[in-house]
Amino acid sequence: MIIDLLLIGALGFLGSFGHCLGMCGPLTVAFSFSDESLPTRKIPFQFYLLLNLGRILSYALVGALIGGVGSVLIASGQMAGIGSFFRQGIAILTGILLIILGLAQINPTIFHRFPIIHPLSPQNLHHHLSKLMVNVSLQKHFFTPLLLGLIWGFIPCGFLYTAQIKAAETGNIGWGILTMLAFGLGTFPTMLGVGLLTGKFTADRRSQLFRLGGWITLLIGILTLLRTGNHVDYSGYGSLICLIVALIARPISRLWSQPLKYRRVFGVSAFILAVVHTVQMLDHTFQWNLTGFDFMIPQHQGGIIAGGLAFLLMVPLAITSFDKIQNQLGILWRRIHLLAVPAFILAVIHTLLIGSNYLGGFELTLMIKIRVALLLLLSLVVLLIRYQTVWSFFGLKKLYVAPLKQK
Template identity: 55%
Template sequence: MTDLLLIATLGFLGSFGHCLGMCGPLTVAFSLSNPGQSPTETSWPAKLRFNLLLNLGRILSYGLVGLCIGTIGSVLIAGGQLAGIGSGLRQGLAIVTGLLLIWFGLHQIQPTWLPKLPLLHPTLGKLHDRLNHLMFRLANISPIFLGLLWGLMPCGFLYAAQIKAAETGNPQLGAVTMMAFGIGTLPMMLGVGSSTTFLSRDRRSQLFRLGGWVTLAIGILTLTRNSDMVDYTGHSALGLLALTLIARPIAKLWSGPLQYRRALGVGAFILSIAHIAHTVSHTFEWNFTAWQFLLPSQQWGFLSGVMATVLLTPPAFTSFDQMVKALGNHWRTLHLLSIPAFLLVAVHALLLGSSYLGALTLSPNHWGRVVGLGLIVIGVMATRSRYSWKLVGQEKRYVKAKQSLIYQQRDRQPPCCND
């Protein structure tokens, strides 16, 4: 119920900015296209009825989309080991969903902090235009049918609700989630012809950014569900941090990680905070005296994790343009803290992780994971070393720290989270 209220709140607050600017003109145009009636001939009740039916169709369309998305989610998590709230796939979906929602929220709060996600294929822009043109041609038909088409138009603001609908893994909940979002946008869409005059542009912008905080809250709640998320958030943080560290050296082979390196680094920090929250609330149950019952190796592992998070904090909070300019030459030195942080995270996982040496009983599988994690750490550090590339005769493909600026300017992405 809390999630539905947050989704509806997101729709309501976001409608003052995005929906008003993108869909407001459509609403006015549809109202003026009301068959057989001009703006002066149409009574206020008739306009209200037309817009109610129009938005009812839009919300029903959202519900149908949510039903389809939820059905796909239910198929993916049905059967075998993928079933159940603790399944690996479900937890993975929760992590991806939470991170995407946090990304959307931060971008909505301050667009310059993070780049837009490339979720829309270029052809969908043409699809948007085609549907827009079709709706104006069909403006004389039932407003409900018109609203059904309207709800199918690609819209970046809908992604937060659609991602949440997919994460439910249930057709009914997926439909209800999308409809809750649509209901949240209803007041603005109904009153777009009158109430907008009472809200200044600055006020609408403030409400839209407030919606970003709601999106951020939904993402955080998605990441903080149950005790099974402890290992998932920890491994995800380790993976994102590793990708952040190798983004610059491999830029000639794969420029994608460098383009979104800032988001990867900040994502690793967010997941590390979520990992700590899970550990404290579910493993220790807020009983810090349990520390003394840990084995010495586990205590060292716990301290390594805390130290890693402390080292990641300065890079995470300085991963935007203003701090790059303010810190100057000291910025790169500060972000090199990500390297010892990565090593400490690996030590934390090895000594405390239940999949590694932190298990009470060690099996060959545990030792295999220890070796695997060790090889990953060695691989990351070797990838960052120019000597390693020279050793295999690929030095020309290695991207130096000074060269990374060229790739960042080419992709129009500000530098981030360590060179």
């Protein structure tokens, strides 16, 4: 956890040069000028100090709230006998969100607008808090900047999502507070010296630092996923689910448009989880000694081969998941991304042959047979949904969405 706190602090520091300096810097200066008693040609140190202390304090309060909610969820899961499942699920979801945020921070155009539910963001919250800050700024008290900072810290902010998601994943009030404090302290130097730093750093340099923060977010997400324990099935299932959503997103978009809108997110998430699943498999099953493959039963060997081939087919899909590459490849891009279909089939075979809840176990119970049948049925439905002939057979041709013709 100490490493995580250091990374969160580094993220706050580097990201503050890009996001905070550009978005919040002018606001900070504007609030300092709202008090006529403050000097206008130099940074009022006391004002900025209290303002940022209030902001960091509100971060800590949010961290306590989010960490507390996470601890309640985990405790509830443990009482129901599924604590491990809850922890795995929270860790995987957190890791994926952090990686997506990191990629978006590195390259803002890689994803379309991705809706992440903010714990404090009803539709009009931002407006009401901003209005409240304006009213508070007009008050002439020594503690006014502290109150402004307290309110400011509750305003929804995309850059805060990384720290808040990580705070939720801790599942602990104390660690939730420390996570948000580390993030706030990371942003503190920039925000405290905002007037000076604005003149020292060019927009290009701030952008570079902000993107470097994206790489740290990416690293935090990867570390979170790799710490999900030895239950390699969870990351594998997550990859399979994301791949399913990506495959059916286009044909069902007339019935449900959201999956198509965020298909790239699901596709990239499928690949990320596949990478994590592969690393966990190498570490847990083989302990990085591939000679163990020779001692596996033929069924498990077949499952490993199928999974490896599925992963290899997903690599070119991930590499070409950019608008620029898509435009350059034209019709070839779609042909490449049709590899998702055989990748899905191979992933299902991998799951069936080596999955501990399927044929990979040593006992063929009735429940396992039911799971196998359900997975095969689901896989068949996913594949059939992609074909217009099937929709026409059921008289639903008008609801089918065909792929766009590319030149």
